[in-house]
Amino acid sequence: MSFYSGITFFALLTVILLGALAIGGGARWRRIYILAVSVLITGAVLIKSPRQLVYFIAYFLLELALVKLYGRIRRKYKRSAWRYRLFILFTLLPLIFSKLCELPDFREMGWFQFVGISYLTFRVVQIIIEMYDGVIEDISVMNFCAYLLFFPTFSCGPIDRSRRFEADYCRDYERREFLELFGTGLLKLMQGLLYKFVLADIFYQVMTVFDGRDFVNMAGYAYSYGFYMFFDFAGYSLMAVGSGYMLGICVPDNFRKPFVSIDMKDFWARWHISLSEWFRDFVFSRFVMLGMKNKWFKDRLKGASVGFLVNMLLMGVWHGLSLHYIVYGLYHGLLLAGTEIYQKKAGFYKKNKKKRWYRVLSWFVTLNLVMFGFLIFSGHLF
């Protein structure tokens, strides 16, 4: 069985969601139910390869131990920077191993390669960072298990935040409120099905038509691949968000009309939102703030440009160690840095940014830059 595909999964999902409706919005039973069905589903998916399951269990216990241990250390030693960095490194190690094992020389080891490891790692790193910040003091074992194992978002997000998740997880909903949430969730789930299994499929068919290497074929491939990617991933995300709602967890949305973006910064506020906000909060902002405090850069704009490059390069590497992912990251880093410099410096931009013709032109340029990015990402180019 796999997440969001095949008759077994959807039959099971239907039964589980009907069960959620029967249990209702009260926190006590809902919490136990969510944890139980999450263990069941993730177990059923991972058991396909027993090796995967073993790695997953080892990973899970390790990360749980790290979070509990770091919580204690943080309470005892306060904001100790080297201890914090060490724990971030420990938390990331399994993910680093799993990425390195994608390289040809290490392929046989396959350490920690299981469905969802990168999304799980984002969530654990968030807890450790916010413990260091002093925003999270501790997280109970039950809440940690539910947050990590929550099956609708287990394999590919959206990447929720632990404090937000816990609030929903422990909430006692009024009957009407819960039913409303359930209804909204059902609509999102249906929309997701339509996106992923009808529209994405259509664009996939279109994509295969463009198999030449000339400009028209390349452009056709880029556009149809871009729309295919959107409907596939936004469809998956909608199904995850919808199922989440129906269990009483308001998982954050992942897409907000990305193709109407009028510049690259706008695009990243609309595309894979939970990922880009994670990178914004835990990589970009912190890097830029550290740079400002330690006066690494002559001016703010230089700091921000390097920040965008580091941020997007890291995001590219996270997708995978293949050349086209790294170039994709670099490409978006350069575009964001360029956008920042242009918008801060160019009088032309400041004078015209609110005019209609400028917005239309800017939208058109952005759309094509985005589509070219997808072409790099697809691996079709090189």
Added chain:
Amino acid sequence: MEEKIMKMLEEICEDEVVNEDRDIDLFEEDLLDSLGFAELLVRIEEELSIVIAPSEVKREDMNTPNKILALLKERM
């Protein structure tokens, strides 16, 4: 203290409008972006010794001068 914060905001947003309309949405109006927000947090820490982490407060809770003032007064 209020004056100090408003001056800081005015410098970061490079616009006096933040003083005139204290309920203006700083993100909607393009006065503040991720970079400006990071700068604001650094200056709050350096000048007022109030530490706010970038992921701590939701943007919706820090998107107008009045909300920023209220939050900082609470943290003093």
